[in-house]
Amino acid sequence: MTKHIVIGFLGCGNVGSGVWRLLEGFGDAIEHRAGLRFHVKKVLVRDLTKKRDVAFPADVLTDNPDDVLTDPEIQIVAEFLGGEEPAYKYLLRALGAGKTVVTANKVAFALHWHELQKAAKASGAGLYYEAAVCGAIPIIHSLEESLQANFIDKIYGIVNGTTNYILTRMSKNGEDYATVLKDAQKLGLAEPDPAADVEGLDAAYKLSILASLAFHGRVPFEDVYVEGITRVGAEDIRCGQDLGYTLKLLAIAKRKGLDVETRVHPTFIRSDHPLANVSGSFNAVYLHGHACKEMMFLGRGAGDMPTASAIVSDLERAASVRKHLYPTFENAPNPRVTLKNNTDWQCPFYIRMLAKDEPGVLYRIAKCFADQGVSLAAVQQKGEQANGRVTLVIITHTASEKAVQRAVTSLDGEIATLKSIIRVEEE
């Protein structure tokens, strides 16, 4: 016997059209396998007269949110508005009215997960957000429903396609940041105002969601350290490659005991690491759990159809569960994690400097690091010399962030000028 589910869309755009098309194309298959049939009753749009690539029936489109939010027949609301408001306001209303929410909105979700989940629990509605993190990649489902018996202690994510596209081109062709960014904007791979992507904020939203889920604790967006790719130079990428490293904007979350660290910044990883071959606008999430061990999920993190694919999977999930489940944060049986030590990270560092080319210089540089307890794993002097200075690249062993900062601050400007510091993950 088929269960009929009436749904409404908040926003439409290309993702909404994609969901509509998938429900048309796979409606029979979903009904046959899962006994579910979805009916889209209302679609909230801004402009009723706009030409669309899907021929919605005349009575489906509306520009009044109440038509979606107050219709008692509508059981599930799928949201593609994006951005914090008015999306958040609408989602709260939907949940308050007992309507299950399926959202692709990482901003509203990351900023207000707590309140949304509270509203969902209160009314017994479901809250589904697979499409909000890494598009088609089923990382939320996997964390919740496949890796639930794992103590996860590490997540490395390439979760922003724009920056990965830029870094890939810089790495493969030696192009500089500004040139590639302009090209990416022309190709529609970067926004006219690229800040949210290139400054790492988009990645930080996603990391806060992933880390919260994986570590069973609230990891607020504000607690993620963020450093974007705007200051990355082609020269560092090249120097890193010479040493066997590839540069990625990595979203890193680690847990040691109850201490959690979360940071987004340009990171060198080994060029034979599975993440190193994640190129162009692809996304990937690499993680380690005590039982599953290392895993990686790779796919399209954005785009209309990949996002629509995730939305449809959430619709089916929302309609088929015996009861809606919620991740356990407060009052969970899991001990509560803390972010209070999320500042002084331990990792190897790549350091590039321009140094005077004369006897004793290397000794004096090495002493600055030794004095701070930072041990060096490799030192490479580049052949070219300019103005009596040579390029010196240092890779440290695992060291404290603060100790390394103290070491480079103590460098005598007369003998060496710091050009860049990039964190390394050796794993």
Add this chain to the structure above:
Amino acid sequence: MTKHIVIGFLGCGNVGSGVWRLLEGFGDAIEHRAGLRFHVKKVLVRDLTKKRDVAFPADVLTDNPDDVLTDPEIQIVAEFLGGEEPAYKYLLRALGAGKTVVTANKVAFALHWHELQKAAKASGAGLYYEAAVCGAIPIIHSLEESLQANFIDKIYGIVNGTTNYILTRMSKNGEDYATVLKDAQKLGLAEPDPAADVEGLDAAYKLSILASLAFHGRVPFEDVYVEGITRVGAEDIRCGQDLGYTLKLLAIAKRKGLDVETRVHPTFIRSDHPLANVSGSFNAVYLHGHACKEMMFLGRGAGDMPTASAIVSDLERAASVRKHLYPTFENAPNPRVTLKNNTDWQCPFYIRMLAKDEPGVLYRIAKCFADQGVSLAAVQQKGEQANGRVTLVIITHTASEKAVQRAVTSLDGEIATLKSIIRVEEE
């Protein structure tokens, strides 16, 4: 309110111990989040007196399968026996008695899926098999529950850890097959009788399951073309690397319209393809769907804890669904696929031969290919000469398998001797 589920194990071993430990360690978390509590009532073992690393209560172990299969209290049977029999017989009995089955047994499952599913449907029991394919990687769940609204047309799998370990070492260190195999056996990464792995059968079992699910059609194990890695030489790996390729034992399933092809064989892929960095005993499944686009899932395809992780996820799924779902093969709304053209594949080919080093030889070789309509993409002559012969490596454009076979058969032994043919996937 907690729902209590009584389960029984068929077989124990390290996977069973792992499941027991995960249920102990995560029992509270699963109860808190999902409202489920699992109780292991009976565990079938061969030897009651064997020392085990888990202290099972005295009344739990049994050497009588009936204690698991006929106990009306036991709702779910988890099977870790492996191999076709007696596992298949037990699974049929369990399903016949209305007990849901969770299995890690790819052999019994791949060979008897049809009958098992029939028995499950008849009694309304569930049939879960995530752990049977690629260990901890949630590829079954993802195909069924995350990518259900996708028309999937391609799967590339590295689904056998033993062969991937061997090929990785051959590729990285230039070692030969026999040496690495012996080492792998010492390390427990290959069986004393390695045939099932190195001949590609293990990969073919998994491919038949993946292709059946992805294409909504039955792809019997017997219809998978299989070629193992036993004849792979270090020289071909090296020649391929020079041309930018990495050798993998790839499980390939493609669908064009209703035509399905399934084959397992050593395959050259581009060294910057995400699958190329899947090294050691890792597994990975790369696929393409019309909505999700390209995706890859990487992880541990074997091992006690990775397999146990997948089993626990299936236990929770089996206990939480509103009703058990079954993949749709017969009478599905999806048009039925056919394997009748699963012989003459189209792909580029790598061909290595020893050729006479004299004028006109290349012309005569090229003519053999041209006569069969096979167009050449690259020809590389290696410097070294032996007995008046040089090594010649050819990469063809996409060509018909049969045409290439005809071309190499038509080579005049006087001028060139075929050393190896390896299929290439350019994607």
